[in-house]
Structure formats: C-alpha cells, structure tokens
Amino acid sequence: MKRRSRSSSPPRTVAERALRVTARAVGARGDSVCADPKSGTAVFVPGLLPGETADIVARAERGRIRERLTTSAERVEPFCSVAQKCGGCSLQHWQSDAYRAWKRDLVVEALEREGLVAEVRPLIDAGGEGRRRVALHARRMGTRLLLGFTERAGQTIADTDDCPVAEARIRKSFPALRELAMAVLSSKFDTAIIAVTATGPGLDVHVARKGPVTLDDRLTGGELLAREGWARLTIGSELIAEGTPPVVRFGTAKVAPPPGGFLQATDAGEAALAAIVMDALKMALKAAPKEARGVIDLYAGSGAFALRMASLAPVRAVEGEAAPLAALDHAARHTPGLKPVSVLQRDLALEPLSIRELTGAAMAVVDPPRAGAKEQMELLAGSGIPVIVSISCNPSTFARDAAILLRTGYAMGPVTPIDQFVHTAHVECAAVFTKG
Structure with a gap:
C-alpha cells in the first residue's frame, strides 16, 4: 500500500548576525574561540589570533571576519598567496613560537581530558624538506x-x-x-x-x-x-x-608504493616516528625471553615500521588494505638480511587481533587512523605484551587509548608530539608503554 507522503516544509535557515568579538584562544581545529556578546555562546572564527577583536558575521556557531579591528603582536604575514582561502594551511598567520606552544598544548590538553598526567616533550618540527x-x-x-x-x-x-x-x-x-x-x-x-x-x-x-x-x-x-x-x-x-x-x-628495504597509497606526510616525520619505534624495539629485545622475540605491527601500511623492525626481529604485519600489504610483502621477500616477515590482511576495526593471537610477542606497534583503536587496545592491554608503541594523528583518541593501557597496569613513557603538518591543527603523537 502506498504511504501518504508527509507534507514538506522549506528547510530552516539560520539567520546571520553581525557581532563584534574578541578571540579568547585558538581551538583544537585551528579556529579562534570567541563568544557571542549577547548570548555568551561560543563562536568559532578562522583567521583570528588570541586577543584580536573583529567585526564578524556569524551563523550558528561559525563566523567569518568582516573586518579585523586590532592586530596581535603574534601575527605574521602568510608566505602563501592563497593562505587565507586554502584549507590546507590554516595557521600561517601565527608567529612560530606561539604556534608551536599551542600545538604541544593540544596533546597536553587531550591527556588532561582523560585524567592523564604525563611528560610531554617539546614539539618536534618535522616539516623537513616539505610534504612529500x-x-x-x-x-x-x-x-x-x-x-x-x-x-x-x-x-x-x-x-x-x-x-x-x-x-x-x-x-x-x-x-x-x-x-x-x-x-x-x-x-x-x-x-x-x-x-x-x-x-x-x-x-x-x-x-x-x-x-x-x-x-x-x-x-x-x-x-x-x-x-x-x-x-x-x-x-x-x-x-x-x-x-x-x-x-x-624503509630502512634497507625498497618499497614500490601502490598508486595514491598512504605515506607519512614528510620524510622527517617518518624518521622521527621510526626512531621512537626502533629505540623501543631494542629495549624490548633486551628484556624479552628467547621464546618471545617477535614483533607485531598493527595498521602496518606499506611497512614504514615493519620493514625497519625486521632488521632486528621477526615481524608480523597486519593491514586492512590489500595493495599496501602486497607492497610490504614484496619488499620483505626481496630485501636481504631481514628477519622473517609474515603478513595478514585484516580490518582491525571490525576484527581486532585476539589475545591469543597477540600473546607471546616482545612488542607491538599500533598506528591506527584518526578514530583510534579502542577495541584493539583493550585486547592489547589484556595480552600482557611487555612493550607497546602507540602512534596517533589524533591526540584525543591517542589519550583515550592510552587510558585503556594505564588502567591495566602499563606505564606510559614521555609523549612525543611531532609536527609534520606544519601550519595546520594536525599533530602526530607517540609514546612507549611498558608492563613490568
């Protein structure tokens, strides 16, 4: 039977309003945090710096600058001709020291929201030779x-x-x-x-x-x-x-990446993360019994970490996409001097590795997408793997997943923030977790 169609009404439009606001801070997405002087509600305005006043046009919680009335001492001239339009770089107008302090604070504040207190190292500038x-x-x-x-x-x-x-x-x-x-x-x-x-x-x-x-x-x-x-x-x-x-x-291995495949944004960023992973692996192998010298690389991609780690220990690389995993496997088979590398294609968000599959490894590396790896981290925590390296491009999910490990007796080492997406709100972070 045909259903009676509901009467359609025109979509609601949110009225624009003219406001004069002063930026209180820069938020986690790179927009300034302001307040509607009438209602007190937050308004997010791109392009303003803390302390600057502007006349804006606001719609709901978003605003755009009509005229900036004051200028912060931290404001600098963007070096890109389309910086004010392009969505790639949102913070070229901010002086370097202030920007770097803010970006490190993104990691500190994400940890604090989870009730975690940790040493957060100075931000590593990993812009290097530019985005590759x-x-x-x-x-x-x-x-x-x-x-x-x-x-x-x-x-x-x-x-x-x-x-x-x-x-x-x-x-x-x-x-x-x-x-x-x-x-x-x-x-x-x-x-x-x-x-x-x-x-x-x-x-x-x-x-x-x-x-x-x-x-x-x-x-x-x-x-x-x-x-x-x-x-x-x-x-x-x-x-x-x-x-x-x-x-x-990747280390001594030469990898043919799949077309359009994922790589860390800069060589310098990859090198900084790989150094953390390799230092942790050396520590893990010193402490591991002979029967537990294998390493598990979760969300392995094309092998940026797995192929480096294979110079020291057998590696099991797990990745959800077939093309990068095939590139990793081919490189492992054609690079002399590596320890055995096995590969497993699995969507870890849908089917994380079980405690049984994890047990016995000397170390695990987990580098998930922005959504994090909550279910997989819970199983890692239950596995008792003595060393876990957690890497993330999202401080919020990094902190959430870190809290899972800490609740089960792991200790968190210093957190390293890495800036390979310079002039943006994106920051990578990494830490080593150990269980005595």
Missing part, C-alpha cells in the same frame, strides 16, 4: 581549470600554481599537473583528484576521476611523463605510463 605527498583537486570549467586544495569547510577550490609547504619537486610540477588535468578533464564541470607523491626516482602521479581511460589520456599522459621525468602515472586502476618505477626506502 599532496592531493590536488581539479575542476574543468569550459576553457578554465581550477587546480589546488579545497577551501576551508567547503568544496570550492583555491586555485593556485604553487604550494610552498610541498617538497620542491612537487612545487615545480604544478604547470605540468595543470596540463595533465586539462587533458583528462574533457567536459565542463568534470572533476578529479590528483595525488602526487615524491619518491626516490621521481613523482608518482595518480588521477582519480570518473569515466574510462581514453586513447588521448594515454598519449598525453605518456608524453608528460617522458617530458617531466615522472616515475609513474596512473588513472584510476590503470597504469598509463612508467619511467623508473617509484620506490621509497
């Missing part, structure tokens, strides 16, 4: 092309020909990437995401867009790869052209 991977959005609008990153809290593309925080080879590639985008986006309003990764031999370029690969795509793509010296070009699941195959080094 970027994901550019492209939109074809007739004869015009927009190429860049999406604007903050929106889908509009901040058109640009440069990204000053990217690695030099990526920055130089913008004209060629624009040429590629024009070629593969043939009709009005076509869109694509172009993922670019700087690898040893050259750039690995991956285009995600709708529609089949055409002959023109192959011809233009092949010409660009040859001219620009790119390592590889893929569109969707198809290899368009390849020069010297792309590889990245």
